[in-house]
Each structure stands twice: as structure tokens, then as C-alpha cells.
Amino acid sequence: MKIERIEAIPYEIPYVRALKFASGEVTTADHVLLRIHTDAGFVGQADIPPRPYTYGETQASIVAVIEGIFAPALIGMDPFRRQAVQQMLRRTVHNNTAKGAIDIALWDIIGQATGSSVWSLLGGFAPSMRVSHMLGFKEPEVLLDEARRFGEDYGITTFKLKVGRRPLALDIEACHVLREGLGENVEIYLDANRGWTANEAIEVLRRTEGLGLSFLEEPCDAKEAMGRRRLVQMSTIPIVGDESVPTAGDASRELLSGGCNGLCIKTARTGFTESQEVLGLATGLGVDVYMGNQIDTQIGTIATVVFGAAHEATSRRAGELSNFLDMADDLLADPLVITEGRIHVPEGHGVGARIDEDKLAFYRVDGV
Structure with a gap:
């Protein structure tokens, strides 16, 4: 099994009430949905929350580093080779949440492929x-x-x-x-x-x-x-x-x-x-x-x-x-x-997050 394609989908959902704290304020979930597709038909997913005042990542920078650096290196790799992926990710400094999401999505694929819950x-x-x-x-x-x-x-x-x-x-x-x-x-x-x-x-x-x-x-x-x-x-x-x-x-x-x-x-x-x-x-x-x-x-x-x-x-x-x-x-x-x-803990194989495709289409902001 090989990684065939990777999507970094920016989307925005407003908060009903803002959360305020010492280093910032959040009024909108301007996140990125990561999808890693394999040639076996399994798709691993994870959510990426930009926190510029904490890690320096923005929605735009997350999409850029995934599409420009991580995806070209990951495509063709076996998703079970998590340590090899970790070694590749460490070559790029910072970008913590982008890296974390890639790992979660790979675990999601492994769970689906083995018929097991990641839990x-x-x-x-x-x-x-x-x-x-x-x-x-x-x-x-x-x-x-x-x-x-x-x-x-x-x-x-x-x-x-x-x-x-x-x-x-x-x-x-x-x-x-x-x-x-x-x-x-x-x-x-x-x-x-x-x-x-x-x-x-x-x-x-x-x-x-x-x-x-x-x-x-x-x-x-x-x-x-x-x-x-x-x-x-x-x-x-x-x-x-x-x-x-x-x-x-x-x-x-x-x-x-x-x-x-x-x-x-x-x-x-x-x-x-x-x-x-x-x-x-x-x-x-x-x-x-x-x-x-x-x-x-x-x-x-x-x-x-x-x-x-x-x-x-x-x-x-x-x-x-x-x-x-x-x-x-x-x-x-x-x-x-x-x-x-x-x-x-959700039931089923993988991590257990099932996406409402209609909502994703409505909230995504990349014009697709």
C-alpha cells in the first residue's frame, strides 16, 4: 500500500462565543482538514488548528508546507512506515500542528487497513x-x-x-x-x-x-x-x-x-x-x-x-x-x-471521525 494523494482543505466555521485568553482570542475556527489517500482506497483524516500566537502557524502556512514540502516527500511511501515518516518530518523545523495531523492521519489509515480502532x-x-x-x-x-x-x-x-x-x-x-x-x-x-x-x-x-x-x-x-x-x-x-x-x-x-x-x-x-x-x-x-x-x-x-x-x-x-x-x-x-x-471513544475502524461532505463543501474556503 502506498500514499497516492494528499489534500489540505482550508475551511472556516465561526464561534458562537469567542474564547479569550492571555495570548490571544479565537472567534473563528479557520482550520485545515488533512486527507491522506492511499492506492488501496483507505483515506486517513485529521484536523489542523492554526495558532499563530502559539506556534507561528497560519491556515495559509499549513496548506503551503503540506502541499509544497510534506506531500511531495510522502507520496509513494508506505503509511505503515511511521518512523520513516517521522524522520522526514523532522527535516523541516517547527510546523508542529501540520506534522501532528500527518501522524494522526497515518494512524487512521493503519487502523482502517488492519480492521482495528486506533484506540x-x-x-x-x-x-x-x-x-x-x-x-x-x-x-x-x-x-x-x-x-x-x-x-x-x-x-x-x-x-x-x-x-x-x-x-x-x-x-x-x-x-x-x-x-x-x-x-x-x-x-x-x-x-x-x-x-x-x-x-x-x-x-x-x-x-x-x-x-x-x-x-x-x-x-x-x-x-x-x-x-x-x-x-x-x-x-x-x-x-x-x-x-x-x-x-x-x-x-x-x-x-x-x-x-x-x-x-x-x-x-x-x-x-x-x-x-x-x-x-x-x-x-x-x-x-x-x-x-x-x-x-x-x-x-x-x-x-x-x-x-x-x-x-x-x-x-x-x-x-x-x-x-x-x-x-x-x-x-x-x-x-x-x-x-x-x-x-x-467512537466505534469503528481507524480514529473514528466521519465527515459530513455537504458541510465540508459549504465551509471550505479554497473555492473547490
């Missing part, structure tokens, strides 16, 4: 994942109302609060309001998206001590090496790397240098193959991990569920799986359902 091929640990919901920049009472609504409607009991604002009191107040309003049985953790300095993060932790916060993700830029190391040493909760650990090598650097002591894994940027490398590093060193969200569509969310539920370590904690609910529509033919705070 089972990866490990098949649990049939579902608990859901964590991300709360963006809003007034504290509005955040509380949203958290209560998601708890009542979907059974979600874990929330990531986007922080990183100045003055610090804005986020500190939100932490106190959420904890008081949601009670002790709801898990809350923070993500500053590099919005603070290390010293500001230390002050926030001091003023939220006793609230039972689980993690603080990416409080400051990893380039602030000395301050960040001091923050990790002083903090009573794990400091989690996200934007600073886009590859397994970056994760090794941050963990071994003391820049973080927890990891957020995102299949959108490390696919399944490198995500397993990151997970192996984390479990070997005994640090906490959880599955993050690249503000994914339902297609991207399925990939996260498939990987996260397949492994014991990533099944321990809720994954960030619900932000597709803020989209006006989606390309998935069989919409995801959150039941009792969980999303189940």
Missing part, C-alpha cells in the same frame, strides 16, 4: 474520558454561571480557568468566586498562557493558597528560566508546561532543567507517535500529565479522546474536550455527546 492499537485502556471545560476571560460571576451550566447540562466537574491578566486581582477574584460558588468537590486549575512574570505567578499562588487549585499551566515564558525555576521550587502545586513543550525534546529540557514539573499533551501538535514519546517520558519521571485542547473541533477532540482514553496515565485526569460546544457548527457527521461528564 485499541494505542493501548485501549478505558472506553471514555472525563471532560474538563475551559473558562475564558470574563467577569467572575459570569464564569461561575457558565461553570454551573456546564455542570448541570453535561455533568462536568473539572474546569480550567484562563488567567494571565493584569491587574492580578482580576484572576485572583475569579479563583475565589469559582471555589466558593462551586464547592470543594469541583476541580479547578489555572492556565496563564505566558501572561505573567514568574514573580507575578508566585504572588497569585500566595493569594490563592487554600483554594485547592490543582495545577498552574504555563504561568510565564520559558525564556524566563531563572524565575521560572524558582517558581517551580516554591510552588505547592505542579507547574505545567504547555506552549513551552511542543515536542518531546522540549519536554525533556523543561523537566530536566526545572522549568516545569507537569506536562500538557496535545495530539494536535505531537500526533499520536510523539505524544506517546512525551507520555513515556512523563510516566518514567513520575510527573503528572493531562490531555489539553488546541481549541479543537469535534474532529480534533476525537483524536484527543482516542489517545487519552487509550493510556492509563492520561485517563487519570479529565481532558480538555468541550470547547467545540462554542462553535456554530462542525464537520463531523456523527456529533460528539458529553454524557455524565464523559465522552466515549
Whole structure:
């Protein structure tokens, strides 16, 4: 079996509600749908979310690197030769989400060709994942109302609060309001998206001590090496790397240098193959991990569920799986359902994402 053709299809779907955070704001899912066609008739698919303020990728740059660099090298290759593909992808620096999608699409082909679910091929640990919901920049009472609504409607009991604002009191107040309003049985953790300095993060932790916060993700830029190391040493909760650990090598650097002591894994940027490398590093060193969200569509969310539920370590904690609910529509033919705070692994061969072709035709923006 050989790779015969590759499509990088740009499309745009608006968000009903924008998600605001320290490093940017998302109002439209201007993503790219990747399709890898084989001469055996199998088609692997994956969704690619551009995040210019995080990885420097745009919709246009993703299409360009796939069509101009990756596709010519991939065509004619056996999709089962994943390590050879990884070696080829590493020749081009950065372009994390484009590379991650290629790997996911290859796993999708392998699952279809072997008559297996990718979830089972990866490990098949649990049939579902608990859901964590991300709360963006809003007034504290509005955040509380949203958290209560998601708890009542979907059974979600874990929330990531986007922080990183100045003055610090804005986020500190939100932490106190959420904890008081949601009670002790709801898990809350923070993500500053590099919005603070290390010293500001230390002050926030001091003023939220006793609230039972689980993690603080990416409080400051990893380039602030000395301050960040001091923050990790002083903090009573794990400091989690996200934007600073886009590859397994970056994760090794941050963990071994003391820049973080927890990891957020995102299949959108490390696919399944490198995500397993990151997970192996984390479990070997005994640090906490959880599955993050690249503000994914339902297609991207399925990939996260498939990987996260397949492994014991990533099944321990809720994954960030619900932000597709803020989209006006989606390309998935069989919409995801959150039941009792969980999303189940889809049935069938491959990754399990089936596209509504009519919706793809409507939302694509390449004029085809």
C-alpha cells in the first residue's frame, strides 16, 4: 500500500462565543482538514488548528508546507512506515500542528487497513474520558454561571480557568468566586498562557493558597528560566508546561532543567507517535500529565479522546474536550455527546471521525 494523494482543505466555521485568553482570542475556527489517500482506497483524516500566537502557524502556512514540502516527500511511501515518516518530518523545523495531523492521519489509515480502532492499537485502556471545560476571560460571576451550566447540562466537574491578566486581582477574584460558588468537590486549575512574570505567578499562588487549585499551566515564558525555576521550587502545586513543550525534546529540557514539573499533551501538535514519546517520558519521571485542547473541533477532540482514553496515565485526569460546544457548527457527521461528564471513544475502524461532505463543501474556503 502506498500514499497516492494528499489534500489540505482550508475551511472556516465561526464561534458562537469567542474564547479569550492571555495570548490571544479565537472567534473563528479557520482550520485545515488533512486527507491522506492511499492506492488501496483507505483515506486517513485529521484536523489542523492554526495558532499563530502559539506556534507561528497560519491556515495559509499549513496548506503551503503540506502541499509544497510534506506531500511531495510522502507520496509513494508506505503509511505503515511511521518512523520513516517521522524522520522526514523532522527535516523541516517547527510546523508542529501540520506534522501532528500527518501522524494522526497515518494512524487512521493503519487502523482502517488492519480492521482495528486506533484506540485499541494505542493501548485501549478505558472506553471514555472525563471532560474538563475551559473558562475564558470574563467577569467572575459570569464564569461561575457558565461553570454551573456546564455542570448541570453535561455533568462536568473539572474546569480550567484562563488567567494571565493584569491587574492580578482580576484572576485572583475569579479563583475565589469559582471555589466558593462551586464547592470543594469541583476541580479547578489555572492556565496563564505566558501572561505573567514568574514573580507575578508566585504572588497569585500566595493569594490563592487554600483554594485547592490543582495545577498552574504555563504561568510565564520559558525564556524566563531563572524565575521560572524558582517558581517551580516554591510552588505547592505542579507547574505545567504547555506552549513551552511542543515536542518531546522540549519536554525533556523543561523537566530536566526545572522549568516545569507537569506536562500538557496535545495530539494536535505531537500526533499520536510523539505524544506517546512525551507520555513515556512523563510516566518514567513520575510527573503528572493531562490531555489539553488546541481549541479543537469535534474532529480534533476525537483524536484527543482516542489517545487519552487509550493510556492509563492520561485517563487519570479529565481532558480538555468541550470547547467545540462554542462553535456554530462542525464537520463531523456523527456529533460528539458529553454524557455524565464523559465522552466515549467512537466505534469503528481507524480514529473514528466521519465527515459530513455537504458541510465540508459549504465551509471550505479554497473555492473547490
